[in-house]
Amino acid sequence: xxxxxxxxxxxxxxxxxxxxxxxRWTYPLVNAGHILGIAMLVGAVLPMxxxxxxxxxxxxxxxxPWAVAGFAxxxxxxxxxxxxxxxxxxxxxxxRLKMALLAxxxxxxxxHLGGRGGPVTAAVSLAVWPAVLLGGRMIAYG
Amino acid sequence: MFPTRxxxxxALCASLALPAFxxxxxxxxxxxxxxxxxxxxxxxxxxxxGVLTIDAEGETWIxxxxxxxxxxxxxxxxxxxxxxxxxxxxxxxxxxxxxxxMKAEAVEIAGERYVLYPGRI
Numbered sequence: 001x002x003x004x005x006x007x008x009x010x011x012x013x014x015x016x017x018x019x020x021x022x023x024r025w026t027y028p029l030v031n032a033g034h035i036l037g038i039a040m041l042v043g044a045v046l047p048m049x050x051x052x053x054x055x056x057x058x059x060x061x062x063x064x065p066w067a068v069a070g071f072a073x074x075x076x077x078x079x080x081x082x083x084x085x086x087x088x089x090x091x092x093x094x095x096r097l098k099m100a101l102l103a104x105x106x107x108x109x110x111x112h113l114g115g116r117g118g119p120v121t122a123a124v125s126l127a128v129w130p131a132v133l134l135g136g137r138m139i140a141y142g
Numbered sequence: 143m144f145p146t147r148x149x150x151x152x153a154l155c156a157s158l159a160l161p162a163f164x165x166x167x168x169x170x171x172x173x174x175x176x177x178x179x180x181x182x183x184x185x186x187x188x189x190x191x192g193v194l195t196i197d198a199e200g201e202t203w204i205x206x207x208x209x210x211x212x213x214x215x216x217x218x219x220x221x222x223x224x225x226x227x228x229x230x231x232x233x234x235x236x237x238x239x240x241x242x243x244m245k246a247e248a249v250e251i252a253g254e255r256y257v258l259y260p261g262r263i
Contacts, residue, residue, distance in 0.1 A: 021188035024211040031190075084189060140166075 008086035017083035027084070034077035038133060040070025045129050052122035094142045098135030104128050171234035171245055178203055178244060179230040185223050187213065194223060196231070204243045205231050208258045216256040218249070227251065232263065 011017060020027050044067035051060040082089055089095045105128040112121040180198030187193075192207040207213060207223065223229070233247040247259040257263055 022210040023189065024209075027189040 004090065005087065008090050011083045011086040014083055016080065017086075020080060020084050030077050030080050034074055034081060037070045037072070037074030037077060038136075040066050041074055042070075042129050042133060044070060045125060049122040049126040052117065053119055053126070089139065092139055092142055094135055094138040098132055098139065101128055101132045101135055105132055168234060168245065170236055170238075170243075172237045173234070175232065176235040176244055177230060177232050178205065178235075179228070182223060182225055182227045182229055184225060185220070187220050187223060192223075194229070194231075196229070201242060205233075206243075206245045207231075207249065208246075212258055216248075216258050218251075218256050222251055223249075 020030065044063040048060045048063050048067070051057070105125065108121050108124045108128060111117070112125065178196060178198055180196040180201075180203065183195040183197050183202070185192075185194050187207070187210065189209055192209060192213060194205045194207055196203040196205050207218075208216065213219075213223075228251075230250040231244060231246040232249070233245050236243040247263045248255055248257045250256070
C-alpha cells in the first residue's frame with residue numbers, strides 16, 4: 001500500500017491542507033459547512049423517501065435540489081477536512097465503512113434517478129443515508 | 143458466526159489497532175489532577191487536535207495538547223514539542239485506568255510552565 005500511502009502524504013502536504021491544519025477559524029468553519037451539507041442532504045432525502053413509501057404526491061420532489069446542493073457542500077467540505085489528516089482517515093475503520101455505505105447510497109440514488117425508483121430504492125435510501133451519517137460521526141470516536 | 147458479530151469484531155480490532163483519535167472536552171477524563179513526565183516520542187500538532195505520544199519510564203502515553211491557536215496563546219511553538227524533548231504534562235487522565243491517555247491543561251518544558259486552559263488550572 002506504498003502507492004496509496006504516498007497519495008495520502010501528498011494530500012496532507014498541499015498548501016490548503018497545511019493552512020487548514022493551523023487555522024483558528026477556517027477549520028471549524030469548513031467543519032460546520034460539512035454538517036450543514038449533511039443536514040440539507042439527509043433533511044431532504046428522508047421526507048422524499050417516506051413520501052415514496054406512502055405513495056404520496058411526488059410534490060416532495062421539490063426537495064431534490066436541496067439534497068443535491070447539500071451533497072455538493074458536504075463533499076467539498078468533507079474532502080477539505082480529509083486532506084488535513086488523510087493518512088489517519090484512510091486507515092480508520094469507520095471512515096472506510098462510511099465510504100462503502102456512501103457508495104451504496106450513491107448507486108441507489110442513481111438507480112432511483114434513472115427511473116428505477118420505487119419503494120425498494122426509497123427504503124434502501126431511508127436506511128443507508130442515516131447509516132452514512134452514523135459512520136461519519138463514529139470516526140471521531142473510533 | 144453471524145455477519146453482524148463479525149462486523150462488530152472487525153470494528154473492535156480496527157479501533158484497537160488505530161492511531162488514537164483524540165477526544166473533545168473532558169467527558170472521558172477522571173476529575174483528579176494528574177501529572178505525567180516523559181520524553182516526546184512523536185508529535186501530531188494541528189487541527190482538529192494536537193496529540194503527543196510520550197514515553198514515561200517505558201510506558202507509552204497519549205497526551206492531548208491544544209489546537210494550534212491554543213498552543214500559540216500559551217507561548218508554545220511546534221519546535222518546543224518535538225521528538226526527544228522532555229516534558230511534564232499537567233491535566234486529567236482517562237477515567238478508564240487501563241487507558242494511558244490524558245488531556246493536558248498545562249505543560250512544563252525546561253522548568254517553564256505553559257498554561258493551555260487558564261480557566262481550569
